[in-house]
Amino acid sequence: MNSDVLIALLAAAVQSGTPILYATLGEIITEKSGILNLGVEGIMMVGALSAFLVAQISGNPVAGLLAGGMCGALLAGLHGMVCMVFLGNQVVSGLALTILGTGLANYLGTPYVGQKAAGFYAVALPGLSRLPVVGAIFFNHDPLIYLSYILPLLVWLFFRYTRWGLGMRAAGEYPAAAAAAGLNVRVYRWWGVLLGGMLMGFGGAYLSLAYTHLWTNGLTAGRGWIAVALVIFTFWRPARAVFGAYLFGGVMAFQLRLQASGTTLPSSLLLMLPYALTILVLVFSCWRLKGSDAPAALGINDEPAE
């Protein structure tokens, strides 16, 4: 494989890893606050569709992106309501959300299958894109990818250095102690769920606005679940999410190129790769759990006293 092909492949890895990166960061924020949201797949689907529809109607991809984030937060809010107001089981609620979200997107999106909408396109960053190798891999992309470079840093700073981040972490680690210290656990968890949902919606929006540029049903193809797995792999640390997401992006891009190159390998076996890799990655991260930042109260509802 010559170096041009390799560089093109790595650039494609960054691009197909970006929606997973957004979703993973969203799930990290949600889980840090103590709520397990397994509805990522459904939220991404709804985010993708709403972004597509708004971008198509308004002709403005930024409006589409915002709509995707908002609808993602809205659907995540439904999860928050079931878990925090009605104290329902977080696992089941997340599953229901996935079924509902994919159903909604496929139902409302069916009339638009194959249609195009305004989207984001590659803009070479002046100066940086001229750098050898790195420029072609990282700095010749659409604006949403540039945004995704800053985001992990912001999330890390938020949890590390702000009062709000600390409060959210406390709500996820030990809600009783957080409440005793005068923090409103519910409020922090709500913010975690909504902010996380917004990022998952962005991830979906990326798929329809910048990745495919057209609507197809079942657009996310399990990326939401991969994001859930990546949160464990990254030990709930935003910086490692970048690495994980690009790893998966790389496998997806590699698999697509291999198919396009007319290989004799059956496509169904190639399509299996990212899912098999997910399991491998999980086994690896559970094997050496040292250094994990898993929130202690993850998935446990804060139930009222007698």
Place this chain on the structure above:
Amino acid sequence: MAILKCYKKQEPVSWRGSCFIFIVALVVSLTISAFLLLLQGKPVLAAMIALFQGAFGSLWAVQDCLAKAVPIFLCSLGVGLCFQLQIWNLGAEGQFAFGAIGATGVALAFPQWPAYALLPAMFGAAALLGAFWGALPALLKLRLRVNEIIVTLMFNYIAIFFLDFLVYGAWKDPASFGFPMTPTFSDTAIVGMIGDSQINWGVFICLIAGIVVAVFSRYTRLGYELKASGQNIRAAHYAGLPYNRLVFLVMVVSGGLAGWAGCLEASATINRLQPSIMAGYGYTAIVVAWLARLNPLIIAIAAFLLAGLRVGVENLQLDMQIPAAFGNIMEGLILLTVLAGGFFENYRIGRPRRLS
């Protein structure tokens, strides 16, 4: 200052209260679905009638519901056992796929065998492969503490692609004009219909499996230990209950049952293996298992009702061009509202009592 607070109820509500809450939840989800129909400019009342009539309006439709309820029931029986132990087995879909693959492998290898030998061999292979596909996540969970939710889900994708690999490749019928499907099974590999109805003998397998599971969880020691461990895993460990063995057992049984569902679907319903066999029964089974509170009799009823939803939505699709995803929306909504409704079974809302 909150005017209202919620309190944990001393005793859970009676079954009548549960039914009432369930019906309210159903009405809420139907109302939201109706609103969605309105959004796409469909006549709501006519659509709801078409949905209901399509599912239960004729003998033919009811038979179709029953036929579709068979795989859903078998899958959710196993999933229900796992849920009882707080094991989140979401992999019925993949275990179903492997059951269908196992049954097809035997059916294609020994087409000349008589039915009394071939059918048991097919069911055996289906159960074996389904159980294998359930056992792997169980082992990963027990040995390496890998989260079973994600592993079982990823296993679904892998199983479906593996099925595709077979029917697009080695098992493809040379006479199918390039369509991805195996040759039709020989007559001896087909589970027949009861009389001249649309319902296959799989219903009896469901009946037997349901009774066995009910007896197991009610009258055996292991069944009791299963329920006890599910209530409180840590206490189960202290009490010396065989938690690990139970986890392995329920995953294997659940995989085997889902495998049987796949075998029946391949053998009785479509008489061959093709990608369309993966109709999402394994996912519907999760909804059913949760809705039915893990009781085999109620699982049967819920499986029949959700099969009815599928049949009804197919009718809607034909009559009014309403996308099939409408059924998923309703499934998701029903699950969410019933989940939220569970709150009113365990808590009551009242004015805060003043501390004296």
